[in-house]
Amino acid sequence: MKQFDYVRPATVAEAVAAAAQPGAVYLAAGTNLLDLMKGNISRPDRLVDVTHLGGLDQIETLADGSLRIGALVSNADLAHDANFAKSYPAVAEALLSGASAQLRNAATVGGNLLQRTRCAYFYDTASRCNKREAGSGCDARDGENRGHAVLGWSESCIATHPSDFCVPLVALDAIVEIEGRNGRREIALDDLHRLPGNTPERESALEPGDLIVAVRLPPAARGFATHARYLKVRERTSYAFAVVSAAAALRIENGKIAEARLALGSVAAKPWRARAAEDVLKGVAPTADAFQEAAWRALSEAKPSGDNAFKIELARRIVVRALTLAAAGTPARIPALPASPFASTSGALHA
Amino acid sequence: MPELNLSSTPAHLRHGSNIGQPLTRRDGILKVKGQATYAADNHPPGMLFAVMAVSSIAHGRVISLDVAAAKRHPGVVDVMTPDHKPQLAIDPEIKTNPFVFRMEVLQSNEVRYANQPIAVVIAETLEAATEGAVLLAPRYETLPPLVGLDAGESYVPPVVGVGNPTENHLGDVEAGLAAAEKQIDATYETPPQYHNAMEPHAIVAAWNGDSLQIDMPTQGLMLSLARVAELFGIAHDKIHIRSPFLGGGFGSKGLMAGPPVLGIMAAKLVGKPVKLVLRREQMYGPVGHRAPTRQRLRIGADGEGRLTALDHHARTVSSAFDDFYEPAADASHTLYAAPAIRTSHDAVRVHTGTPLFMRAPGEATGSIALESAIDEMAWACGMDPLAFRLKNYAEVEPMTGKPFSSKALRACYEQGAARFGWSKRSLQPQQMRDDAGLLVGWGMGTATFPALMFQAEARAVLRRDGSGAMEIGAHDMGQGAWTALAQIAADELGLDIDRVEFKAGTSDLPDAGIAGGSAHTATAGAAIHSAGAAVIAKLADLATNDERSPLFGAGNAGVVARDGRLIRRDDESRSESYVDILARAGVAEVEARGTGAPNPAATEEYAMHAHGAVFAEVKVDPELGQIRVSRMVGAFAAGRIVNPHLVKSQLFGGMIWGMSFALHEEAITDRRSGRIMNANLGEYHIPVNADVPPLDVITVEEHDPHVNALGIKGVGEIGITGSAGAVANAVWHATGVRVRRFPIRIEDLLTQL
Incomplete structure (x- = not known):
């Protein structure tokens, strides 16, 4: 694979500085990024490993009743946090329906938000893809596209965002805390991901160096538990x-x-x-x-x-x-087959 | 002393002390601890890493490769291309025997399918080789690829499968259809599928002068060795292949494919050991797959539900440059007693790698169509699907008229149906719901697979310390050969399994044939049986010809071998241990060889098949169209069961594969580029544990005196057949919607529910 620099900053500020340079990307668990690199879809010059940054792996309830989830909390730890699952059951159920147990153990909250589309033409470097290479065209548009977008798509891109976790989060008005070159800011999760329009290569509202440090669920989100x-x-x-x-x-x-x-x-x-x-x-x-x-x-x-x-x-x-x-009504326990229409099927033992 | 072949009258052998025992696999602990050495686990000193660059187009030619850029990359040692490679001794395009398929080993710039190897980068690290392959940045002259079952003019291939006639006729099908009271005419489609063994194809090749050491998973050690020998122009005894474990083969590791040959060439080019492992997506091209089919079935039945005619036509594909034809329609030869049967095939050429054997080739694809059609016919006749099958039960093989060597299918139907509770099934579809409101459907399918035998040889040894050895170049693909064949060996040698050194998995051992066609246990087992009988006969000669032995005068057929002793058949109080016999004779060991092969007289006289009946329950969400299988019962009769535990696992695996065939598996090909768009385990869906319902396997007792001396029929592939159709039929019974394109997808049901 392409040779790259690997840096492990000690602080968020160092991370932001290291990642602001062209060709740099953040590395958290890498459950998506490493596959992209192995497949030659992403060819970063520099990986900025944020997994050792302190203070980003906490789940904390704030004074106003918000819940703040550090970007490095693993999907599995969050889903299995009893208080979290009780207060935001749809989010826990979505998390447990995603990927596999092994991936959930590794994957992080921040990384999940920024996972890339699963459009096969994005992954296939021999195909044209405006998202992978701006202006090259979209081979999905007339290709094998039974899984593609039915809302908000454009002639430039018909890819979908694959996250389960983000779906209940956006329903619950989640807020994303971002550390960038100009300090901290926050935006609604609903504003993080962009529709393709004519610039599908720009997938989010993030600027170079921006690091998601936390996701926050506002106090009202508990009201739906x-x-x-x-x-x-x-x-x-x-x-x-x-x-x-x-x-x-x-x-x-x-x-x-x-x-x-x-x-x-x-x-x-x-x-x-x-x-x-x-x-x-x-x-x-x-x-x-x-x-x-x-x-x-x-x-x-x-x-x-x-x-x-x-x-x-x-x-x-x-x-x-x-x-x-x-x-x-929310069931007392998350079903053994989370989020499945077959959740009630007896004999199901798998989460 | 002449070699004795006692395989037809194994009078002195006592079966059952090891055969029939549900031993756990003897290699299990090694595998669980990660200590089983698979091919890619070998790292000889000085080894380099080779990575294939593969074509991104499906048809055309490579016009440039930036070799200089790849070579500049740190760690890259060399780049093998059509212009820079060791010469082979023969043209790889020449088919030297019917089991040779064309391969791409950089013999030209031509591209005939996507993912075809076009260069090999050899480097000090895997990472450097991988990047080197990217830096080659190939440019192509692209020609339009042929894609799909309607890609071009169809033709009738000369043979299908392995030398099967393309067309077969019994009686007058058109007359039978015309006379029928009920008819169906239905067309089914099955997709391309890929073997997707967990272990990718891999090779570690090391030349030492003109001798060659190979670590490579193979289902056919000697076939591979012979192919390597002819390609590289070296003697058989200069090649040593080790293949102690395969992480799955399913037919894709049976015959020598291009990539391992490239590994050997790369090792020759750089003069160092080389490892070449395929990436997952590289397995979608040069190592075979199951071809797609479109099958039309026309069936007629009289007013009583008796078949009057069965016409099964299959369209399939082969590659643009070689010939393998999925013999799908042949599935209709053996199961149902129609007085008129016609099976036929045609094909089109497409730009893919050549399709090849994939677990139950022909039987699996043909079975899902035939079992669906039989189900449709039963419904058209207003009959229960099991009653309909029993009504048309074949007492002799319909197409040939031969009697079956054994056929316990009726017992499979009875025992499977009883275990499943089939008698409570409603005739009408869409009648059952569970407590949660999900639609429930029950379906069944008949399973069948031929009981094949190939050729094998084994060497047996009895030693003065009371131990024994059995040597055979057999293959453990995960099916349990290390265990099951050792059980047979122990019985044949009259020893406890722990006293037998069982050697397998290397090419310096006697040829065990190919681990394919569900025939490995039968074939290797027959050779072991024969070698064991021969060595026991030699030992018995030593004893019964010696007046100092208590067995003197018994004759070498007058003794039984058991627990390390020879025992006089007519007087069990007289016996002598192997240790004593060999000690007195003053020999360190006795050895003998034996062979296993089909009996031509028996195969001429009898139709030989394993059979089974599979019952499936599915649940379907009535609004969302999502399908899940909730339970399956399979009852199988496959002759003697050597190890019930392993056999059950084999049958479970087959049933899961059948379920996957009906509901999950499909390679998605871009219709414009011919590229496979889901060449990874994330998007090429095979079932996960949570998809697999409780499975119940019944092995029905069956005695077959004709198939081989041990009465073994094989269970490797039969589990797929019947199962796929059972699931599809259950979906119909749940929903009333007949889906004829597989896998059945959500949208097939969604708008019709």
């Missing part, structure tokens, strides 16, 4: 990205939905917050009709980017199901 689910349809039960997924969270008061949160995964270049659907649910009873209406609203702007029209119909049905499951 009793009615929150993540649902993921996939082609095998583990170690598979979603065909389509959805996070649904409801705050139910006096038999009515006081507030609804809904986001879809694997349908667009970013975790897709469905605010129009949330709006129609506000103040209504949690009925099948209401959920159908929400599903139509959520997908009203969807259009196939190839052989993937089925994803639109599938997404509608997943929205209805996720809302139905959320309305029924």
Whole structure:
């Protein structure tokens, strides 16, 4: 593989300085980056290893009731933190439905946010890909694209963001804390990932050197704990990205939905917050009709980017199901098959 | 003393003390501890690393490689290209025998499929070689590739599989269809699949003058050795191959492919040992795969549900430069008693690597189509699928009219159905739901696989210290040869398994043939049986011809070998230990060789097949279309079971593979470039543990006096057949939707539910 420099900064400030230079990338667990490097898709000149930076592996409750998750907390540690799973069950369920146990043990919160698309044409360096090489073209557009985007795509790029974790996070208004060359700032997770437009190579709002140091869930996010689910349809039960997924969270008061949160995964270049659907649910009873209406609203702007029209119909049905499951109440334990339509199947032993 | 071959009347042998025992695999501890040495674990001193550069186009030619850039990279030692390589002794395009397939070993600039090797970079480290391969930055003249089952003009290949006729006829199919009261005409498609053994193809090659040491996983030590010998023009005895363990083969490591030859060439070029290991994506091209098929089945039945005709046509593909044809339609020769059967094949050429044997080649692809069609026919006749199969049970092999050497399929149906609870199945689809509201469906399929035998030889030794040895160049691909063959050896030598030194897995041992066709235990076992019988006969001669022995006068067939002693058959109180016999005779050891081979008279007279019945339950989410298998029961009759524990594991593996065939596996080819877009284990979906339901395997007792002396039929591949169709049929029963393109996908059900 290409030779590269490897640096291990002692402080966040040193890390930011080291990573701000052209050709530098951050290395956390490397569950995505190392594969990209081995496949010659990413050819960085310098890896800035942040895994030894202090203070980024804490889960802490702040005075205002927010939860702050350090960027280096592993996916597994976060999902298995009992208080976390109790307060944000859909997030824990999403985490446990992602990748494999081995990958979850390694993968970090910050890294998960910045994982790259799984578009096969992005990974295939013999194919044209505007995301990998700006302006080269998009071979996915007329290629094998049954898994590609149905929302927010452009002629330049029809790739999807593959994260499970981000889907409930964006539904719960998560905030990303960033350390950059000009100090610390924070943005909504919903603003972190960009839709492709004409510049699919620019995937996020991050600037050179920017380091995600934490993800924060605001106080209101806890309010959905009793009615929150993540649902993921996939082609095998583990170690598979979603065909389509959805996070649904409801705050139910006096038999009515006081507030609804809904986001879809694997349908667009970013975790897709469905605010129009949330709006129609506000103040209504949690009925099948209401959920159908929400599903139509959520997908009203969807259009196939190839052989993937089925994803639109599938997404509608997943929205209805996720809302139905959320309305029924968060189960006391995360199902043995997290986020699976087969969660209730007896004999399932695997998490 | 003449060699005695007692294999037809093994009077002095007592079976059962080791054969039939569910021993755990003897190599298990080594593997669990990481101490089993696979090919790529070898690091001879001075070894260099070779990495293949492979073509990114599927058709055309390489017009430039930046060799200078690669060589400038620190650590790169040399770059092997068509212009800079050791000469081979023969043109690799020449097919010297029917088991030679064309390979790409840099003989030209031509590119005939994506992922074809186009250069090899040799370096001091794997990393340097890998980067060197990138720096070659090949440029191509690209020609349009042929892709898919409709790529071009179809043709009728001369043979399919290994020398099978392309077409077979029994009776008048058209008349049978015309006379039928019920007919179906259905077309099924199966995708290209890749073996994806856990262990990638690997070689460590070291030349010492004109002798060659090779570490390489192979299912055919002597076939590989012979191919290397002819390619490099060296004598067989100058080559030594070690292949003690394979991390899976499934047919892709049976015949010598291009990449290991490149490893040997690279070692020759640089004059040092070289290791070459394929990257996962490089396994999608030069090392074989299962070809896609499109199969049309036309079936007729009379008013009673009796078949009147069965017409099975299969379209498949071969590469643009060589010939292998998935014999899918041949699956219809043996199972159902139609008075008129026609099977036929045609093919188109595509720009892929040549398709090859992949676990149950032809049987697996043909089975899912045939078992689906039989299920459709049963439904058309308003009959239970099992009742329909029993109604059309073949008492003799339909296509040939030969009697079966043994066939316990009826017992498989009965025992499998009873264990599964099949009698409670509703005839109509879409009738069952579980407590959670998921659709539940039950399906079944019949399993079959031919009981084959190849040629093998073994050498048996009995030593003065009371121990024995059995030597045979057999192959353990994970199926358990180290254990099962040692069990046979122990019984044949009349010793406890711990007293037998069992040697296998290297090319200096007697030729065990190929570990393929589900025939390895039968073939190697027959050779072991024969060698063991011969060495015991020699020992018995020493005793029974010596008046000082208590066995004097018994004759060498008048004794039984057991627990390290020869025992007089007609008087068990008279016996003598091997130790005493050899000590008195003053010899250190006796040795004998034996062979295993098919019996031509028996194969002429009988149809020989293993059989089984697989029952599957699936659950389908009625809104989301997601499918999961919730339980499977397989009942199999495969002659004598040497090790029930390992056999069960083999059958589990086959059933999981069948489930994978129905629901998961598919190589996705870009229709424009001919490149495979999911050439990795993340996106080429094989089942994970959580997909695998509780599996139940019943081995039905079966005695077969004809297949071979030990009565073994083999279980390596049969588990796939029947299982794939059972799952597909269960999906129909759950949903009422008949999907005829595999794997069955969410969108196939979504809009129809």
